[in-house]
Amino acid sequence: MIKKLNKNEIIDFVFKTPEYYNLSKQESLNRIGFDSSIFPVEYVQDFYANKVFSEPTDSEINKLIPAIKQADLIVDKIMNRIGINKKLDWNIGKINNGFDWNYPQTREEVIFLPEYFFDNPDSKILAHEKIHIYQRKFPKIFDEIYKSWGLKKIKLNEKEKQSIYEYNLSDRLIKNPDTTNFDKWVYPIGNDYYILPVYIINSNGKPTNVGFKLDLKNRDGNMYFTSDLSAIYDRYNSKQIDHPNEIFACSETNNIDF
Numbered sequence: 166m167i168k169k170l171n172k173n174e175i176i177d178f179v180f181k182t183p184e185y186y187n188l189s190k191q192e193s194l195n196r197i198g199f200d201s202s203i204f205p206v207e208y209v210q211d212f213y214a215n216k217v218f219s220e221p222t223d224s225e226i227n228k229l230i231p232a233i234k235q236a237d238l239i240v241d242k243i244m245n246r247i248g249i250n251k252k253l254d255w256n257i258g259k260i261n262n263g264f265d266w267n268y269p270q271t272r273e274e275v276i277f278l279p280e281y282f283f284d285n286p287d288s289k290i291l292a293h294e295k296i297h298i299y300q301r302k303f304p305k306i307f308d309e310i311y312k313s314w315g316l317k318k319i320k321l322n323e324k325e326k327q328s329i330y331e332y333n334l335s336d337r338l339i340k341n342p343d344t345t346n347f348d349k350w351v352y353p354i355g356n357d358y359y360i361l362p363v364y365i366i367n368s369n370g371k372p373t374n375v376g377f378k379l380d381l382k383n384r385d386g387n388m389y390f391t392s393d394l395s396a397i398y399d400r401y402n403s404k405q406i407d408h409p410n411e412i413f414a415c416s417e418t419n420n421i422d423f
Protein backbone atom coordinates (compact mmCIF):
# COMPACT_ATOMS: atom_id res chain seq x y z
CA MET A 166 0.00 0.00 0.00
CA ILE A 167 1.17 3.53 -0.81
CA LYS A 168 0.33 6.20 1.74
CA LYS A 169 1.33 9.86 1.82
CA LEU A 170 1.74 11.77 5.06
CA ASN A 171 -0.59 14.75 5.35
CA LYS A 172 0.37 17.99 7.07
CA ASN A 173 -0.79 16.90 10.54
CA GLU A 174 0.81 13.48 10.24
CA ILE A 175 4.11 15.13 9.33
CA ILE A 176 3.90 17.41 12.38
CA ASP A 177 3.05 14.46 14.67
CA PHE A 178 5.81 12.35 13.17
CA VAL A 179 8.48 15.03 13.57
CA PHE A 180 7.58 15.71 17.18
CA LYS A 181 7.63 12.06 18.17
CA THR A 182 11.14 11.52 16.67
CA PRO A 183 13.46 14.15 18.28
CA GLU A 184 16.54 11.97 17.67
CA TYR A 185 16.68 13.25 14.08
CA TYR A 186 16.75 16.95 14.87
CA ASN A 187 19.71 17.38 17.19
CA LEU A 188 22.03 18.74 14.48
CA SER A 189 25.60 19.97 14.74
CA LYS A 190 26.45 23.54 13.73
CA GLN A 191 27.88 22.84 10.27
CA GLU A 192 25.31 20.15 9.61
CA SER A 193 22.38 22.46 10.28
CA LEU A 194 23.94 25.34 8.33
CA ASN A 195 24.19 23.06 5.32
CA ARG A 196 20.92 21.18 5.75
CA ILE A 197 18.57 24.01 6.69
CA GLY A 198 20.50 27.27 6.35
CA PHE A 199 20.96 28.35 9.96
CA ASP A 200 22.89 27.28 13.03
CA SER A 201 20.31 25.24 14.91
CA SER A 202 22.77 24.16 17.60
CA ILE A 203 21.94 27.33 19.57
CA PHE A 204 18.18 26.61 19.54
CA PRO A 205 16.21 24.01 21.49
CA VAL A 206 15.47 20.84 19.54
CA GLU A 207 11.73 21.75 19.47
CA TYR A 208 12.59 24.80 17.36
CA VAL A 209 14.38 22.61 14.81
CA GLN A 210 11.49 20.14 14.84
CA ASP A 211 9.03 22.96 14.17
CA PHE A 212 11.21 24.10 11.25
CA TYR A 213 11.29 20.58 9.79
CA ALA A 214 7.54 20.06 10.30
CA ASN A 215 6.55 23.35 8.67
CA LYS A 216 9.35 24.41 6.33
CA VAL A 217 11.46 21.42 5.33
CA PHE A 218 8.84 18.68 4.97
CA SER A 219 5.46 18.86 3.30
CA GLU A 220 2.63 16.68 2.07
CA PRO A 221 3.13 15.32 -1.46
CA THR A 222 0.29 16.16 -3.86
CA ASP A 223 -1.87 13.40 -5.36
CA SER A 224 -0.29 13.97 -8.75
CA GLU A 225 3.21 13.66 -7.25
CA ILE A 226 2.27 10.32 -5.69
CA ASN A 227 0.73 9.13 -8.98
CA LYS A 228 3.98 9.90 -10.79
CA LEU A 229 5.80 7.55 -8.40
CA ILE A 230 3.56 4.53 -8.91
CA PRO A 231 5.36 2.81 -11.84
CA ALA A 232 8.74 3.18 -10.09
CA ILE A 233 7.28 1.93 -6.80
CA LYS A 234 5.95 -1.19 -8.54
CA GLN A 235 9.39 -1.84 -9.96
CA ALA A 236 11.00 -1.16 -6.57
CA ASP A 237 8.61 -3.66 -4.95
CA LEU A 238 9.84 -6.36 -7.33
CA ILE A 239 13.47 -5.54 -6.49
CA VAL A 240 12.89 -5.44 -2.73
CA ASP A 241 10.76 -8.63 -2.69
CA LYS A 242 13.52 -10.51 -4.49
CA ILE A 243 16.18 -9.33 -2.02
CA MET A 244 14.03 -9.91 1.08
CA ASN A 245 12.96 -13.39 -0.03
CA ARG A 246 16.60 -14.33 -0.37
CA ILE A 247 17.29 -13.43 3.28
CA GLY A 248 14.11 -15.06 4.58
CA ILE A 249 11.78 -12.06 4.97
CA ASN A 250 8.38 -12.52 3.34
CA LYS A 251 6.39 -9.73 4.95
CA LYS A 252 5.28 -6.80 2.76
CA LEU A 253 5.65 -3.35 4.31
CA ASP A 254 3.71 -0.22 3.30
CA TRP A 255 5.14 2.81 1.55
CA ASN A 256 4.79 5.92 3.74
CA ILE A 257 5.89 8.95 1.73
CA GLY A 258 6.67 12.54 2.74
CA LYS A 259 8.21 15.34 0.68
CA ILE A 260 11.40 17.35 1.28
CA ASN A 261 10.93 20.88 -0.05
CA ASN A 262 13.47 22.01 -2.60
CA GLY A 263 16.84 23.10 -1.19
CA PHE A 264 16.84 21.32 2.15
CA ASP A 265 18.91 18.35 3.36
CA TRP A 266 20.99 18.45 0.16
CA ASN A 267 17.84 17.23 -1.64
CA TYR A 268 18.77 13.70 -0.56
CA PRO A 269 16.13 10.95 -0.41
CA GLN A 270 16.11 9.54 3.12
CA THR A 271 14.26 7.43 5.66
CA ARG A 272 13.22 8.23 9.20
CA GLU A 273 11.62 5.37 11.16
CA GLU A 274 8.99 3.93 8.78
CA VAL A 275 8.72 7.02 6.54
CA ILE A 276 10.52 7.67 3.24
CA PHE A 277 11.09 11.37 2.56
CA LEU A 278 11.72 12.27 -1.07
CA PRO A 279 13.00 15.58 -2.47
CA GLU A 280 10.73 17.57 -4.80
CA TYR A 281 12.73 16.83 -7.96
CA PHE A 282 12.39 13.09 -7.37
CA PHE A 283 8.63 13.01 -8.04
CA ASP A 284 9.28 14.19 -11.62
CA ASN A 285 12.17 11.82 -12.07
CA PRO A 286 11.57 8.75 -9.90
CA ASP A 287 14.26 6.09 -9.69
CA SER A 288 13.19 2.56 -8.73
CA LYS A 289 16.61 1.59 -7.41
CA ILE A 290 16.71 4.58 -5.06
CA LEU A 291 13.18 3.74 -3.89
CA ALA A 292 14.27 0.13 -3.31
CA HIS A 293 17.32 1.37 -1.35
CA GLU A 294 15.13 3.49 0.93
CA LYS A 295 12.56 0.71 1.37
CA ILE A 296 15.33 -1.67 2.44
CA HIS A 297 16.11 0.74 5.32
CA ILE A 298 12.51 0.34 6.51
CA TYR A 299 12.94 -3.46 6.50
CA GLN A 300 16.23 -3.10 8.38
CA ARG A 301 14.42 -1.24 11.17
CA LYS A 302 11.68 -3.87 11.27
CA PHE A 303 13.95 -6.96 11.22
CA PRO A 304 17.20 -5.91 12.96
CA LYS A 305 18.18 -9.42 14.10
CA ILE A 306 18.20 -10.82 10.57
CA PHE A 307 20.44 -7.99 9.36
CA ASP A 308 22.72 -8.19 12.42
CA GLU A 309 23.47 -11.81 11.54
CA ILE A 310 24.37 -10.88 7.97
CA TYR A 311 26.77 -8.15 9.11
CA LYS A 312 28.43 -10.46 11.65
CA SER A 313 28.99 -12.93 8.83
CA TRP A 314 30.90 -10.15 7.02
CA GLY A 315 33.26 -9.93 10.04
CA LEU A 316 31.82 -6.67 11.39
CA LYS A 317 31.31 -6.13 15.10
CA LYS A 318 28.65 -4.13 16.90
CA ILE A 319 30.07 -2.03 19.74
CA LYS A 320 29.13 0.52 22.35
CA LEU A 321 31.69 3.25 22.89
CA ASN A 322 32.88 3.66 26.47
CA GLU A 323 33.37 7.07 28.09
CA LYS A 324 37.13 7.14 27.38
CA GLU A 325 36.54 6.40 23.71
CA LYS A 326 33.86 9.08 23.44
CA GLN A 327 36.23 11.57 25.07
CA SER A 328 39.00 10.54 22.68
CA ILE A 329 36.77 11.29 19.67
CA TYR A 330 35.65 14.56 21.26
CA GLU A 331 39.26 15.73 21.50
CA TYR A 332 39.57 15.82 17.71
CA ASN A 333 37.22 18.85 17.74
CA LEU A 334 34.92 17.51 15.07
CA SER A 335 31.65 17.90 16.95
CA ASP A 336 30.65 21.05 15.02
CA ARG A 337 31.06 19.13 11.77
CA LEU A 338 29.45 15.82 12.62
CA ILE A 339 26.51 14.70 10.51
CA LYS A 340 23.76 12.26 11.29
CA ASN A 341 22.63 10.13 8.40
CA PRO A 342 18.85 9.83 8.94
CA ASP A 343 18.95 6.40 7.23
CA THR A 344 21.10 5.07 10.08
CA THR A 345 20.40 7.44 12.99
CA ASN A 346 18.55 4.96 15.16
CA PHE A 347 20.88 2.03 14.55
CA ASP A 348 23.83 0.65 16.47
CA LYS A 349 27.50 1.37 15.91
CA TRP A 350 29.35 -1.15 13.77
CA VAL A 351 33.12 -1.37 13.30
CA TYR A 352 34.98 -2.83 10.33
CA PRO A 353 38.04 -5.10 10.67
CA ILE A 354 41.33 -3.89 9.16
CA GLY A 355 43.63 -6.54 10.62
CA ASN A 356 45.55 -7.20 13.88
CA ASP A 357 42.46 -6.67 16.05
CA TYR A 358 42.15 -3.11 14.73
CA TYR A 359 38.76 -1.92 13.58
CA ILE A 360 37.44 1.29 12.03
CA LEU A 361 34.36 3.17 13.15
CA PRO A 362 33.22 5.33 10.21
CA VAL A 363 31.80 8.78 10.94
CA TYR A 364 30.17 11.33 8.65
CA ILE A 365 31.44 14.92 8.78
CA ILE A 366 31.02 18.03 6.61
CA ASN A 367 34.04 18.65 4.42
CA SER A 368 35.28 22.09 3.31
CA ASN A 369 32.85 22.05 0.34
CA GLY A 370 29.88 21.74 2.66
CA LYS A 371 29.22 18.15 1.59
CA PRO A 372 29.04 14.99 3.71
CA THR A 373 32.20 12.92 3.67
CA ASN A 374 33.25 9.80 5.57
CA VAL A 375 36.20 9.69 7.94
CA GLY A 376 36.84 7.15 10.64
CA PHE A 377 38.33 6.29 13.99
CA LYS A 378 40.60 3.32 14.39
CA LEU A 379 40.48 1.38 17.66
CA ASP A 380 42.14 -1.69 19.10
CA LEU A 381 39.22 -3.94 19.90
CA LYS A 382 41.32 -6.44 21.83
CA ASN A 383 42.65 -3.91 24.32
CA ARG A 384 40.04 -1.13 24.28
CA ASP A 385 42.63 1.26 25.74
CA GLY A 386 40.36 4.25 25.17
CA ASN A 387 42.29 5.63 22.19
CA MET A 388 40.42 6.39 18.98
CA TYR A 389 42.79 7.22 16.11
CA PHE A 390 41.45 9.57 13.43
CA THR A 391 41.84 8.47 9.81
CA SER A 392 40.53 9.94 6.57
CA ASP A 393 41.65 6.90 4.57
CA LEU A 394 38.70 4.53 4.31
CA SER A 395 39.73 3.14 0.92
CA ALA A 396 40.08 -0.41 2.26
CA ILE A 397 36.44 -0.38 3.36
CA TYR A 398 35.20 1.16 0.10
CA ASP A 399 37.14 -1.41 -1.93
CA ARG A 400 36.08 -4.42 0.11
CA TYR A 401 32.36 -3.67 0.12
CA ASN A 402 32.08 -2.08 -3.32
CA SER A 403 29.63 0.50 -2.01
CA LYS A 404 29.60 4.28 -2.26
CA GLN A 405 28.15 4.56 1.25
CA ILE A 406 29.92 2.75 4.08
CA ASP A 407 28.99 4.65 7.25
CA HIS A 408 26.81 1.77 8.44
CA PRO A 409 26.38 -1.80 7.16
CA ASN A 410 22.73 -0.99 6.46
CA GLU A 411 23.98 1.45 3.82
CA ILE A 412 26.40 -1.11 2.41
CA PHE A 413 23.62 -3.68 2.18
CA ALA A 414 21.13 -1.24 0.61
CA CYS A 415 23.68 0.13 -1.90
CA SER A 416 25.29 -3.12 -2.95
CA GLU A 417 22.07 -5.15 -3.22
CA THR A 418 20.24 -2.57 -5.32
CA ASN A 419 23.30 -2.02 -7.56
CA ASN A 420 23.91 -5.69 -8.14
CA ILE A 421 20.39 -6.83 -8.90
CA ASP A 422 19.49 -7.65 -12.52
CA PHE A 423 16.20 -6.49 -13.94
Ligand SMILES: [Zn+2]
Pocket residue numbers: 293294297343411414
Ligand atom coordinates in the same frame (compact mmCIF):
# COMPACT_ATOMS: atom_id res chain seq x y z
ZN1 LIG B 1 20.60 4.86 2.64
